[in-house]
Amino acid sequence: MESLTILTIHFYTDFKNRKSEEHPLVTIKDIAKIAGVSHTTVSRALNGNPIIKKTTRDRINQIAADLNYIPNYNAKSLVMKKSYTIGLFFSSIDQGTSASFLVDVIKGINAVVDENYNLSVNGIDSIKNLDSILPQRFDGIIVMSQSDQDNSFIYHVKQAGIPLVVLNRQLGDVSIANVLADDRSGVRFAIDFALEQGHRKIAIIEGKTGFKSSLERKEGFLESMSRAKVNIRSEYLVRGDYSIESGFKQMNRLLDLDHPPTLVFCSNDDMAIGAMKACYAKNIQIPNDISIIGFDDIMFAQYTTPTLTTIRRPIAKISQVGAEKLIELMGTSNIPVSQILLDTKLILRESVKTVSVK
Amino acid sequence: MESLTILTIHFYTDFKNRKSEEHPLVTIKDIAKIAGVSHTTVSRALNGNPIIKKTTRDRINQIAADLNYIPNYNAKSLVMKKSYTIGLFFSSIDQGTSASFLVDVIKGINAVVDENYNLSVNGIDSIKNLDSILPQRFDGIIVMSQSDQDNSFIYHVKQAGIPLVVLNRQLGDVSIANVLADDRSGVRFAIDFALEQGHRKIAIIEGKTGFKSSLERKEGFLESMSRAKVNIRSEYLVRGDYSIESGFKQMNRLLDLDHPPTLVFCSNDDMAIGAMKACYAKNIQIPNDISIIGFDDIMFAQYTTPTLTTIRRPIAKISQVGAEKLIELMGTSNIPVSQILLDTKLILRESVKTVSVK
């Protein structure tokens, strides 16, 4: 047992405060009685239905406010076949990678969604029964996807007819709304910057094979290089898997080359950190001996030594746009499904040095 | 505009998949018709009511399974006055500090809570109207509290009679269930370790004034020191406010002393990082010239150079125990309210050096 539990018993919960003893809540019928109208009229008035005369509408709203009326969303849900909850699903709540996202995502979504909605957060991997994912239970679903293992879930949701937006990971499927960062142009911009700083011997540590993001980032790299007509040595293209360890390992390979690169683009920050560790170990100075650019701008990119120049994806913005999109989809059925790409931003810090072009 | 939006319109959502066109869902009445019994009997059977004969109960369950029946939780909620949602509230979804928590917390809670429950995640600071926090809407609430500004929220919840567990931050109030780490003993353990390594000139950068956690950690420090009968210079007790900047600033003060300490305990990792920055700036080597211990084991404690020796709080465990406690509270009303303290763990890394006792 790792943790010892110290239990201090204090006293018993107060019975008077229990639900069963609560004052019954105000309902539209109570309001109706006071206003001297039918509860239907109250319902309509509170929903701002213009068919109700303005004076009675105002009167009813006033009474409702006085009584501190709060609608029962369960009853509403039942009759309107809505759930007033939006599901937010993560690839895996377990994987460390998602950590930095989660807050931004929740923040982005909460900024857009009505306060009466619940945001139900779940890990896809912890769903036991896909059949419990029903339109009746979720008015809409946002998937913050980080792995193609999410696909079966995504297609289940689509199949079930639940309005759906997939964030962060590019899907092939054009019938599903998809919001993500434009990784390719982000990398292009970063490599353009590296070139401007005089670097020509530029290497890339690629991400996990088979991931769309790995491919996009590599493409951006290649595009920028070929546009600048800079030759790329094949030994400068090495394959990582997004892990710190792979960054460490691949960086060592690069450093051991006869002609090591002057700048290494790491396809994510984790690998960049691994790469930096490899440099420390060999006592190679960053950025004096070698420059490094990462991707993601994870939280501690600003705490490494030197601090890491990296490409930031607008996670909060992605989530927000995604949430807005979802709400659109929830509203009307015949709106165009789209893929939205948002621009990344190059965060300049200390890990890139200007070199003289030889 | 920071982000340019590239919008690619693809095509229109498929009408056939929309909610309104769905097959009507299976209800208990459908099952009743097939089983040749009343829907009342079906309800009881599905709820495992022993008053229903075992054979019919089994038959009904079989039919329900065949039809892929899923109960309508809105209807259930309405009549049973339950919401089937648990609220998870953070001090602030905005503050960066909560980032690393969030995942662990959600993970911990989801591990315990029934899949039929929704876990609704919110930031306390984004609540517009406290009156919408009702027993009718939340069966129970978990507060991951990081600031005493949460108190008004916490007391509202208590007042409303919603089962409540407060995590992470120590409340004075013994009538509220409280699960947190035993900071004091954690610090004591760490300082004992420092003493074992031969350190005697040990300083502390305290946390934010007025925070219970600051006090607890300081107490642990003092206890350990006084038990070991080590003299504490008053200039070794300095006050930070948990921010990186304050760590930087206070560390500078300590380094400028005539007799600087050989080891500094920072009351959180953020301040430890600030302190490390201060050392780099003065070209003071860690741990050769000075040792550092942090508190929290935030994610990038393992990526600093040198990596940070620090005290880890069992966040996932706290959340899990908290969730278990909440479920207990939701079940029966007359169970003892308690304060539960969980043990921390000292994570040994590279920022502490062994010195010879002079």
Next chain:
DNA sequence: GATTAAAATGGAATCGTTAACAATATTGAC
């Protein structure tokens, strides 16, 4: 086989809301 208690099932109301349809006011034109 009748009587009775216990076991098993069914009927109808209920939860708080919306909505189709019916009914009543109000208004304006003549």
Next chain:
DNA sequence: GTCAATATTGTTAACGATTCCATTTTAATC
């Protein structure tokens, strides 16, 4: 002042489950 058209409000029935209170079946006893 009447009538039609329109504006406003009310009646009643859902929504899908649970539950109180019958009612029917079954089992047990004599």
